[in-house]
Amino acid sequence: MAVLLTRTIIAVDLKDIKAIIDLMKKNSVSEFELEKPDFKIRLKRGNNGAGPAPGEEPPPAMTYVQPPVLVAPPPMPSVPPITNELEIKSPMIGTFYRAPPPDSAPYIEVGMEVNRETVVCIIEAMKVMNEIKAEAKGVITQVLVENARPVEFGQSLFKLRPS
Amino acid sequence: MSLDAQILQSLRAAGPGAVSGAELSHRLKVSRAAIWSRVEALRCLGYDIQAGPHLGYRLVSVPDVLHADDLRSRLDKTQVIGRQIQVFQETTSTNDVVEKLARDGVQEGAVVFAEAQTRGRGRRGRKWVSPANKGLWFSVLLRPPLHPAEATQLTIASATALRRAIQTEAGLEASIKWPNDILIRGRKAAGILSELKAELDQIRYVILGIGVDVNLNHADFPADLRTQATSLKAELGREVARPDLAVAILKELDRDYSRIRRGHFAALAAEWEEHCETLGHEVVIQLAERRVEGRAETLAEDGALLVRTDHGHLERIVGGDVTVTVSHQGAR
Numbered sequence: 422m423a424v425l426l427t428r429t430i431i432a433v434d435l436k437d438i439k440a441i442i443d444l445m446k447k448n449s450v451s452e453f454e455l456e457k458p459d460f461k462i463r464l465k466r467g468n469n470g471a472g473p474a475p476g477e478e479p480p481p482a483m484t485y486v487q488p489p490v491l492v493a494p495p496p497m498p499s500v501p502p503i504t505n506e507l508e509i510k511s512p513m514i515g516t517f518y519r520a521p522p523p524d525s526a527p528y529i530e531v532g533m534e535v536n537r538e539t540v541v542c543i544i545e546a547m548k549v550m551n552e553i554k555a556e557a558k559g560v561i562t563q564v565l566v567e568n569a570r571p572v573e574f575g576q577s578l579f580k581l582r583p584s
Numbered sequence: 585m586s587l588d589a590q591i592l593q594s595l596r597a598a599g600p601g602a603v604s605g606a607e608l609s610h611r612l613k614v615s616r617a618a619i620w621s622r623v624e625a626l627r628c629l630g631y632d633i634q635a636g637p638h639l640g641y642r643l644v645s646v647p648d649v650l651h652a653d654d655l656r657s658r659l660d661k662t663q664v665i666g667r668q669i670q671v672f673q674e675t676t677s678t679n680d681v682v683e684k685l686a687r688d689g690v691q692e693g694a695v696v697f698a699e700a701q702t703r704g705r706g707r708r709g710r711k712w713v714s715p716a717n718k719g720l721w722f723s724v725l726l727r728p729p730l731h732p733a734e735a736t737q738l739t740i741a742s743a744t745a746l747r748r749a750i751q752t753e754a755g756l757e758a759s760i761k762w763p764n765d766i767l768i769r770g771r772k773a774a775g776i777l778s779e780l781k782a783e784l785d786q787i788r789y790v791i792l793g794i795g796v797d798v799n800l801n802h803a804d805f806p807a808d809l810r811t812q813a814t815s816l817k818a819e820l821g822r823e824v825a826r827p828d829l830a831v832a833i834l835k836e837l838d839r840d841y842s843r844i845r846r847g848h849f850a851a852l853a854a855e856w857e858e859h860c861e862t863l864g865h866e867v868v869i870q871l872a873e874r875r876v877e878g879r880a881e882t883l884a885e886d887g888a889l890l891v892r893t894d895h896g897h898l899e900r901i902v903g904g905d906v907t908v909t910v911s912h913q914g915a916r
Contacts, residue, residue, distance in 0.1 A: 512732040512784045514888075516871055516903030522708050545903040547739040547763040547887055548707060549790070551732065551780040569872030571902065574733055575784075 507557055508565075508577040515546035517572045519564070527568075533561050534584070541579055544572060559583040587614065587622050589653035595633065595643035596658075604640035648717065648799075648826050650697045658831045664693040665724055665838040672696065674716070676703040678723035679779060679793040685725055686781070686789040692727040695834065704795065706777060707905070712795050715804050719815075720796040720830055724837065727789050728844065732782035735790060736887050736902070737844050739763050740856045742776045742792050745836035747859055750774065750796070753832040754816045754824050762862035762880065762889050762906055766796075771814035773797050796833070799823045857883055862908055867891060871904040880908075 444450070454463045511517070519527035519542050529541050535555040544551045555561075563580035566572055585593075590612050594603055609616045623633050623641060630647025646654075652669040659666045668690070675681055675698045682696050701721050704712035714721045730737065743764035750758045750766060750773070759767050766774035774796040781788040797805075797815035805813045816824045843852050857863070862880045869876040869891065878893040889901040 510784060512782050513735065514733060514886075514902055518708070518872070522710070545707075546733075547736040547902055548776065549735045549739055549778040549780050550707075551735070551782060556783075569874055569904075571871075571900075 505583065506562060507559065507581045507583055509541055509553065509555060509557075509579040509581060511544050511553070511572045511574060511576045511578055513544055513546050513551060514574050515544040515549075515551065515572060517566045517568065517570050517578065518543040518545060519568045529561050529579075531561055531564060535559060535561060535581065553578065555579075555581060557581060557583055585657050586653040587612065587618070588626055588651070589657035591619065591622055591626065591641075592631070592643070592646075592654050593657045595641060598642070600642070602634075602636075602640040602642040605635075608641065646825075646827065648823070650699065650720075650827060650830060652697075655697075655827060655830055655834070658827075659834060659838075663835070663838045665726075665841055666693060666695050666834040667691075668694040670694075670696045672698040674698060674700045674702060677701050677705055677793070678721055679705070679777070679791050682723040682725050682791045682793075683779070686791065690725060692725055692789070694725040695722055697722040697830070705793075706775060712775065712777075713800075713804065713806060713809070714795060715800065717826075718797075718799045718804060720794070720798055720826055720833070722794055722830070724792040724794070725789060726792060726841065728787055728841075730787050730844075731785065732780065732787055733886075735778070735780050735782070735787060736763075737849050737852075738778060738790055738792065738841075739776070740849075740887050741840035741844055741852055742778070742794065742837065744852055744855050744859070745840040746774055746776065746794065746796070746833060749829065749832040749836040750816065753829045754820055756816060756819055758859075759861040760856060760859045761908070762860055762883075763887060767861065768814055768816070768819045772812055773814050773816060773819070792837075794833070796829070798826050798829060853883070853885075853887065856887070862889065862906065866909045868907045868909055869901050869904040870907070876901065876904070880906075 452463070452465045521528070521543065529535060529539070535541065536558045537554065537556055539555045540552045541555050542553050544553060559581045561579055562582050565577050565579060572578065591608065594608055594611060605616045605619055608619045612619070623635065627633055629651065630649060632644040634642045634644050650671045652671045656666060656669050672681065678696045678698050678701065682694065685694050685696070698714070698721050700716035701712070701714035704714035704721060706712045726738065728738065740763070743760045743766065746766050747758045747760055750756060756768050758773070761767050761772070764776045765772050774794065777793045779791045779793065797813065799817040800815040802810060802818060840852060843849070860883070863882065865880055867878065867880045876891060876893060876899055878891040878899065881890050881892045881898065884890055884900060889906070891899045891901055893899055
């Protein structure tokens with residue numbers, strides 16, 4: 422079902438729209454139009470994604486997905502990822518360190534090959550030192566965080582191209 | 585429990601009294617000759633056990649050595665922490681040994697002590713001075729049912745447990761410097777460094793590495809640490825029995841670990857906050873090349889330090905080196 426709204430829907434309650442759609446379905450009504458001084462809505466039932474009938478002026482359409490989800494942006498065509506790179510993420514909030522002691526060389530650099538067990542960095546949270554492993558075999562393509570910066574839970578730390 | 589530990593347990597239970605060889609033999613279901621030979625072996629370790637023909641055996645004094653079975657026999661049976669204890673004469677770092685145990689699948693609660701460490705370590709590659717027979721250098725293996733983000737609860741639990749044990753065993757007023765250094769009169773007497781192995785959603789294991797400067801002399805510390813570090817002996821003016829302190833710490837750690845497992849973290853955090861002397865003071869936090877200055881205002885729910893910077897911004901600190909720039913007023 423495609424629902425086309427000509428103006429902003431901010432002023433209307435989504436529940437009301439859903440009730441109208443349900444009524445349309447129940448009574449096999451294919452089109453519904455309502456106009457008020459500051460608001461106009463036109464609902465049209467048909468095939469999913471069906472556009473306006475030929476000859477009709479195409480309204481500045483917004484696609485109304487499904488209640489109770491608020492008006493979603495038009496669905497993006499699913500673009501296949503350019504690479505199948507993986508991201509190594511932080512399992513905790515903490516401070517990101519690229520090297521074990523401050524003066525030693527970083528665990529890894531861009532271009533280095535790693536395997537599942539390779540330690541790539543340390544995350545420190547209140548003196549708990551967490552060695553982060555690559556968890557995948559591949560080549561590091563990007564370091565996303567600067568040394569000694571705070572990181573959030575689930576934040577991406579490195580990009581890795583699996584091999 | 586080894587026969588040695590059983591003998592010591594029976595002798596301890598008798599207090600200043602004596603236990604006859606016949607009774608020990610009956611109780612422990614071994615011959616009187618076997619008891620005699622083990623008593624001789626314990627004497628070689630330094631246990632002063634008096635024996636008389638009509639008296640039986642009496643434990644006069646125990647040496648200041650860490651004896652794994654003896655320590656184990658002094659803990660409660662239900663206790664998780666210390667259900668397996670090993671003592672090394674010397675090792676690189678007890679954290680290394682426990683890491684090996686962890687990878688081998690040993691169950692949680694295993695504790696490894698070393699009388700000396702050759703590569704004892706602190707935060708960020710720093711050395712932890714661990715001279716032979718003068719401190720407690722040990723590591724504990726834990727497999728807590730926690731999310732990796734909750735591992736900081738263990739930082740807090742280790743601080744409260746260690747502080748209580750030092751206070752009750754040595755009678756010293758101890759405080760906590762954020763997050764878990766133990767200070768006596770403003771100087772560090774014990775430190776904790778934990779190492780965590782975790783997946784994104786689950787902790788595999790945590791190694792709590794603990795160092796307590798028990799009977800170190802001033803000269804045992806490197807010159808650059810002498811103004812910041814202290815030992816229980818230096819503060820007390822007498823030596824502290826390390827086995828007694830070790831038992832006290834393992835008991836307190838077990839108590840706080842069980843509080844975490846039962847979800848009683850809030851009470852633990854409150855105790856920690858009560859003794860955390862960093863709050864309310866001007867602090868400098870060094871995060872590699874980055875520096876944060878401000879007033880340590882309060883603690884977040886997870887124990888992070890909230891610092892009000894000079895720009896009035898509240899910064900959340902979870903790592904780094906904290907220096908308290910204004911000496912605390914409570915020092916005596």
